[in-house]
Amino acid sequence: MLRKTFAALALACTATLALSQSPLSLTIHTDQQVSPVSPMLYGLMTEEINYSYDGGLYAEMVRNRTFRSDWSGVNYWFLVEDGNSAAKMAPDHETGPSEALKNSLKLEVEKADAQSQAGVLNVGYWGMAVKPGTTYKGSLYAKSSGDMGPVTVSLVSDDTGKALATAAVSGVSGEWKQYAFTLKTAAAPQSVSARNHLAITVGRPGTLWLQLVSLFPPTYHDRPNGFRIDLMEKLASMHPAFLRFPGGNYLEGDHINERFEWKKTIGPLVDRPTHRSPWNYQSSDGMGLLEFLEWCEDLKMQPLLAVYAGYSLHGEHVNPGADLEPYVQDALDEIEYVTGSADTKWGAERAKDGHPEPFKLTYVEIGNEEWFDRSGSYDARYAQFDKAIRAKYPNLQLIATAPVKDSKPDVIDEHYYVRATQNFHDAHHYDPQQSTTPGQQRWDGGHYDKVDRNGPKIFVGEWATREGMPTPNMGAALGDAAWMTGLERNSDIVLMASYAPLLTNVNPGGLQWDTDLIGYNSVKSYGSPSYYAQVLFGSYLGDHTLASKAEGAGDKFFYSVTASATNKKVYLKLVNAASTPQPIDIDLQGAKLAPRAKLVTLSAKDTQATNSIDQPNLLKPVESSAAVAGTHLRHTIPQYAIEVLVFDQQ
Ligand code: AHR
DSSP states (O other): OHHHHHHHHHHHHHHHHHHHSOOEEEEEEEEEEEEEOOTTOEEEEOOSOTTSTBTTTBOOOOTTTTOOEETTEETTEEEEEOTTOEEEEEEESSOOSSSSOOOEEEEEEEEOOSSSOEEEEEOBTTBOOBOTTOEEEEEEEEEESSOOOOEEEEEEETTTOOEEEEEEEOOOOSSOEEEEEEEEOOSSSOOOBSOEEEEEEESSOEEEEEEEEEEEOOOGGGOTTOBOHHHHHHHHTTOOSEEEESOSHHHHOSSGGGSOOGGGGSSOGGGOOOEEOTTSSEEOOOSOHHHHHHHHHHHTOEEEEEEOOSBOTTSOBOOTTGGGHHHHHHHHHHHHHHHOOTTSHHHHHHHHTTOOSOOOOOEEEESSOGGGOTTOOHHHHHHHHHHHHHHHOTTOEEEESSOOSSSOOSEEEEEEEEOHHHHHHHTTTTSSSOSSOTTOBOTTSOBOOOOOTTSOEEEEEEEEEOOSSSSOOHHHHHHHHHHHHHHHHTTTTEEEEEESOOEEEOSTTOOSSSOOSEEEOSSOEEEOHHHHHHHHHHHSOOSEEEEEEEESOOTTEEEEEEEETTTTEEEEEEEEOSSSOEEEEEEEETOOBOSEEEEEEEEOSSTTOOOOSSSTTSSOOEEEEEEOBTTEEEEEEOSSEEEEEEEEBO
């Protein structure tokens, strides 16, 4: 009873609060264009962090397919000794199938028969998702000491020990050779779980060496060596215009010899040596330069290629001048691999790798966060890259990643990782009346620059409201949305922007950076509230901004209004970061409007509300419509809400 009374009281208070919010008025002049909106405004930033590719987007199911080992043995591989069989396994550094992969796994089988098989198993990336009625395509390199009979490859349930799909690989000999196999699961009954592994066994004694064991589920657009379908679909819904790759810190590596060496990431997988990423794990390099470009092709994004500029994270740098020349040449070769026709040296390599058509490339970024280079060498390093690239490719737009004095980059890349309150403030950072004081300290120890409307264009290449782990909560999404209203309003100078990091595997140990846009395990994935904010902002974007004025808005209300000349739509984005609903009187002067506007709402009861791998759909945009009377709309935006109103002009 008492509880009921309190509930009724609380409801009355909320209602009073809601009613007591006086309406703000928002006047939009549909016949007054203010500035253009960049068609490239929203894109993706990506790198190998949080198991973004291996154990993430790159659909490979076998973890440590190249048998790297440490003091504890061969990571993620275990011995199988069924029944009476007896065997041992060890890393072998004396034999492998290629120059790049000179090692292998050696399995010495002392005792085995058809019923008591011996072999090895791989546990995958926190398990292996096995679905009913599905075909898995695999391959392995093998050689043996003698005739060991067929090698059996199976997907096995951890819980029952039963094989869910099996294939036989025959003809393994004393020479290294690649063998392909297919594993097909039964249509039903079988629930989708990650509690499965891959077993490779034999039924006769002898020695078997293995290398590059690979297994793929069906991939997006059926690409061999391709991408996870669920994640690609989520990315497609963001309508990204570009992909910034390969980093981020991943481009630079901790040390110069751990940088992203693109030439070691192309061609057959057996020719890719793999490398250590600065996020402390080995990258398989299955996601190489061509795979990044194909990712762009699949999602109709423009590649934004970041080239290594001679600085690595632990402070090493290459001196400008003769020492830097090989790195500059490497960047020129890389651009040729991307854009050159098949009769150029590197264009021919790309054709050999299966893609004769050159890719369109407009933006090349020189390095990453070069303000961290305390040696002060970036100015000269940038100038050397700038001169060489412009001489060969005069049409490319070049992006500097720190301010430079001796050259004129077309674009400057700025990064912002902040809290929601900072983003509410920074929503006006790029406005002509700048909200951040030049000289004010930034998250990275640097300082806010004065926004120069006549200087280089701006690429906000990494940004995020960092609240929530592993993925952002609604409070963060509100900070993001407030910030994005500022990007849209100022898209005459803000050419492009990309949230970072994009992806995280949510398993224990999967994450190196808190607050990532999309979370997943091997079975499923989910979008955070910030992800849905990206989807809303990317899906509803005009080609110019309109003159507008808000009166009576508090400091928790943000909006942007863009319109599309081609489809005659006005897109109004509203952000209410307050705990109470906000009534708004909207007037679209000068427009003849359809009687209903589309309304899309993402809102929550609390800033801490969020989605997770187990509750992926708690917060999602909901579509409805709102009545328009002439040019007017009286609307109440809920508490903690991001909304888009789409008006059709008749
Ligand atoms: O997005 C995570 C990291 O943040 C990037 O790798 C780096 O560029 C930045 O410091």
